[in-house]
Amino acid sequence: MTELAQRLSAIDAQIADAARAAGRDAGEITRIVVTKFHPAQLVRELHALGVRDVGENRQQELTAKHGELELDGLRWHFIGQAQTNKAGAIRRSADAVHSVDRVKIADALHRASENDDDVLDVLVQVNLTEDLGRGGVAPADAEQLAEHILTLPSLRLRGVMGVAPLDEDPASAFARLRAISDGIRRVALDATWISAGMTGDFAEAIAAGATHLRIGSAITGPRPDRG
Numbered sequence: 001m002t003e004l005a006q007r008l009s010a011i012d013a014q015i016a017d018a019a020r021a022a023g024r025d026a027g028e029i030t031r032i033v034v035t036k037f038h039p040a041q042l043v044r045e046l047h048a049l050g051v052r053d054v055g056e057n058r059q060q061e062l063t064a065k066h067g068e069l070e071l072d073g074l075r076w077h078f079i080g081q082a083q084t085n086k087a088g089a090i091r092r093s094a095d096a097v098h099s100v101d102r103v104k105i106a107d108a109l110h111r112a113s114e115n116d117d118d119v120l121d122v123l124v125q126v127n128l129t130e131d132l133g134r135g136g137v138a139p140a141d142a143e144q145l146a147e148h149i150l151t152l153p154s155l156r157l158r159g160v161m162g163v164a165p166l167d168e169d170p171a172s173a174f175a176r177l178r179a180i181s182d183g184i185r186r187v188a189l190d191a192t193w194i195s196a197g198m199t200g201d202f203a204e205a206i207a208a209g210a211t212h213l214r215i216g217s218a219i220t221g222p223r224p225d226r227g
């Protein structure tokens with residue numbers, strides 16, 4: 001087994017353990033492998049190991065890898081800060097955008113839709129930190145943003161996304177995200193995704209109800225320099 005295969009199966013075993021501990025079915029949890037800064041070849045290797053969901057946080061890198069690779073059944077998740085002038089490029093390469101955090105980016109993604117059948121999965125990214133400059137809508141404004149997204153027919157609201165702050169117990173941050181998810185699901189019944197949990201805190205995220213984990217370095221190994 002390659003080191004990559006070993007790391008992947010070790011993390012999957014930990015996901016299964018955490019799900020069991022939380023009384024949840026691991027089959028309802030999607031493990032997204034975050035491949036940012038790694039070459040397209042790594043995505044190819046992951047795909048050969050059965051990975052079907054990968055995450056990227058920069059539009060140019062997403063566009064380049066998506067253009068280079070044609071891999072059966074592979075889904076691309078965009079998890080980075082989205083700029084309105086890049087909305088079309090993001091939309092053409094991503095199957096899901098986790099980082100919708102303001103009306104402007106939702107509108108730009110909607111305007112970039114190619115035809116009536118083109119529907120993009122999106123999540124409302126919630127800022128779980130005290131720092132307003134970080135990505136994500138303020139918790140108090142999340143529901144209003146969700147309601148706006150529901151008015152845009154080319155976007156399908158799937159749920160919420162959050163990153164736990166470094167200076168807080170992730171369990172309490174994820175509990176806030178869960179509460180926001182509960183509120184949004186009252187107005188959008190099928191917005192059931194909770195995208196939470198990274199290398200350092202995916203077990204806590206699973207305990208808090210995460211449906212989509214975004215795990216990078218624990219699987220890929222350390223990221224190469226950004227250059």
Ligand SMILES: *Cc1c(COP(=O)(O)O)cnc(C)c1O
Pocket residue numbers: 034036057079080163197198199200214215216217218
């Ligand atoms: C990089 C990144 C991850 C993965 O981080 P790791 O700590 O390497 O698992 C998850 N979510 C977002 C938004 C990221 O940018």
